[in-house]
Amino acid sequence: MTRNLVKQIAVYGISPPDDKDPLSAALKMTDKNWWIGRLKQLQAQYHDTISRDIGLVSKKVDSYSGHNTVLIHRAQQERNKDYLLNTELQNSNGKVISLAEIAEHNLSNPDIRNAEFMVRIKGFEHVSQIYGHTALFITLTTPSRFHRTLSSGAKNPKFDGSTVADGQKWLKSQWALIRAKLHRKGISPYGFRIVEPHHDGTPHWHMLLFTAPEHVKPLNRVIRQYMLSEHERGSEKYRVKTELIDPTKGSAVGYIAKYVSKNLDGKHLDTDLDDKPAIESAERITAWARTWNIRQFQQIGGPSVTVWRELRKLKPEVEHADALAQARTAADAGDWAAFVIAMGGIDLPRKEQLLAPYREYNELVDTNTGEITLDDLTRHGAKKVPPLKGLRMADVVIVTRTERWTPVPVGSCARNTVRPEPYEHGAARC
Template sequence: MTKIFDLAQIEALTLELQAHDEAALKEACAESQAINALVEHEITDNPHFKLGVPNCPTSVQLSYLLDSSFIKRRLSKICHRERLRKEAISKSIGGKGPVSYCSDDTLDFIRDGDKKNEIFLKNRQVIVKETGESINLLDLQKNKSKNKFNETYFIVKNLESIAQEQSFLPFMLTLTAPAKFHPNPLKGRCAFDAYSTTDSQTYLRKEWARFRAYLAKIGVPMSLQFCFGLRTAELHRDGCVHWHLVLFINPAILATFQAALASRFSSTQADIISIDGCSTSTYALKYILKSVDLDDLPIDYTDQDRTVDELRKENDLSTVTDASRVRAGIRAMSIRQVQYYGINSSLTKFRMLNKITEQAESFPPDIRKILDDCRINPRNGQPKNLVAYKNFLQMYSEALELIHEETINKHGLQGNKIIGIRFIASNYEYITKDKYEIVTSKPKQQQSEAPQLSTGEISSTATAVTLISIYPRRAEHPNPKKIDRPTASELLKQAKLSNPERYMTAYISINATKALTETLNDMQISKLMSMI
């Protein structure tokens, strides 16, 4: 039997499907345009939420905007900036007033953040895969100040040794922002004309970058050949930032350096003095101390220390006894308190090299030589290598390179992270990314509920840890039908018990003769919010 096709019907159906596809495409384009416009509008009205990534895809920016933790971090920065602005305008910090360096609110905010961080770290462990050793992250955090102080002082000692070998001259350079960045100076009249004290750091950072670029342009860039050192950021009593730089300068370019400095900074902004009478590392010690949490270091203040601190405070400088306030103010501005110059970003490679925990004898001879010369802890019973960083800078800095791996975070943003180090001569690669795992401890209640195992049976959760993946993973969404939720009558009963005043208000009573005209006060609003 011959089947007859209705060509007209087929053509009509085809046209209908094409029209449907075109409509769906237009709808998708319109939706995409609407989302792009929404994201653009949001970051235009709230530039603090814009990612500092060139050509950032809209989908990535939108994902960040929907991430509560990202919004919380950005809001914290906004709160810090606006609080610092309010303090600057009201002149509540510095001058001859009782509060110096930062407000009590800023200090309390930083301390509260540290306490929350301690709770988070307390339930996390680092597992060393090589040995199976488990180290609590909070214990590592408690040693952070000690380790940071030791590393900074160790680096300064090594830089000082290099400078002495090359007959470089040690100097202390103090950079201060102009008067318009000082909201409440101890001396002189106030000429404050900035948004907040944070702008003083922005000014110093930009001007110092221009100065370094000028040195490079005239042929004397900051390097081991001409000039190198470190800087620490501190605060005046009114919260304005100033820098202290310990610099080792080649005598051959000293006149050029000073002339360049005078051409870029006024005499009131830049004060450079020669370090005499003691070693450079000893001179820099008081500045290093103020960059770490002194509560974690075994330091005793003498009467002489307190006298020196009082003199520094009278000269509008930071003090060791007020280091916690200085650090809180610095952290509120998101400033790196210690930074190095002239060492070509070699510190990261040096740290990666010191993450190699195996015995040097297990490596080829050329790599073994580098490890023997550049590891602080030889791991063979020998004493610490106190010139490890000096050896690395002078002989091996260019013999190694970092290994990077491309990554994509949970928001879809591409990036890269350091996963190891490569010895260029032999092309030998040492990967560190799989040496450690970060895990979270299960609560004790959950551990006690674990089923009892028979003799000889080993539980896979015996260590009571849950792996935290460093890669994005899909969240598990619970079934709403299986969640026990209170009924409407139970919710009304809770509302009546917790907030009877608002519960008894006739919001929608048809018999009400008088409408409510009074505005809710702050306490009533808080009570309502507590019911959400």
């Protein structure tokens, strides 16, 4: 891809695909759907930026995101709902499953996502008690130049025109420097990060971290070193806030639970910090995150949650090695702490842990010639990421996904066929 092309599209706020292979990136950019998706995203971001720049995003007007941003988000949610209701998944044996039903029983459902997140938080807290580690609740925010509006509703005189994306990019770059410095010092905190907007849409981070007691002070020093590198009046007080969590006064879970609920659906809260309805605030925060492609929740350290989820697909009657059986039993019981221990403990690097996700390309068979090829290209010819197939333990592969499913419109099964009573999680046959 030529530098000229990159510069030309950058003028319009569009970045080329981040593929490592330049050919794959170029092929994606020949696809009109790639451009339509980017332009729609850009349009939504412009709507939100304009609302923010003219002072319509603040606790005095609409908190977190602009009114148009919420309307665009609602319209997209309706399109998503319509797609789910009118689409089924079908395998080679003719088995059919409703996509809407699947969405109700997986992480697309905020209740299920909330439940899993809280299980993992409680699990990490239990692990910290086993290891004698200390819990910290840390809030990181950006310099004042990223904030459009003061809490009074007046324009911030220090605002430099930065967008929401600029603020998130700054936080990510500082955290990357922090993680690198901590790694060099042999400090490996674990826990979770939640990203949410200030009242004017500027991102800030809440982190629940656990670490050894002797690492608390150096951890805090490193965080402050990089977060305060851009010094200004008040930065010492507001840029970084750290609280040591005293287990005799409350659990670590209690510190972060309200932030999880506020950023998912607001069901377990009456109002947010600005005394606005929590359910309404959750919708505005979700619209903000989707518009700006911001990952709201992220695990820091610990074993792979993908491994945890795949283990939960394994049936208990299948024979497994003792070590694998322990991890599977822990995952099946929803015991994150036991899963962490079974995977080798909290300090073991990912590449040395018991299990890792296993990915492999599907095979395509030409029915006329019998030729077998790999299904490794996207619709526009770029190399695709191999689909998840299961787990790998040393040289052993454990397949958890044996079926291949294809989305089809509702009612597209052949005519004059009979659908018997649903079975196996609502599946039926054409």
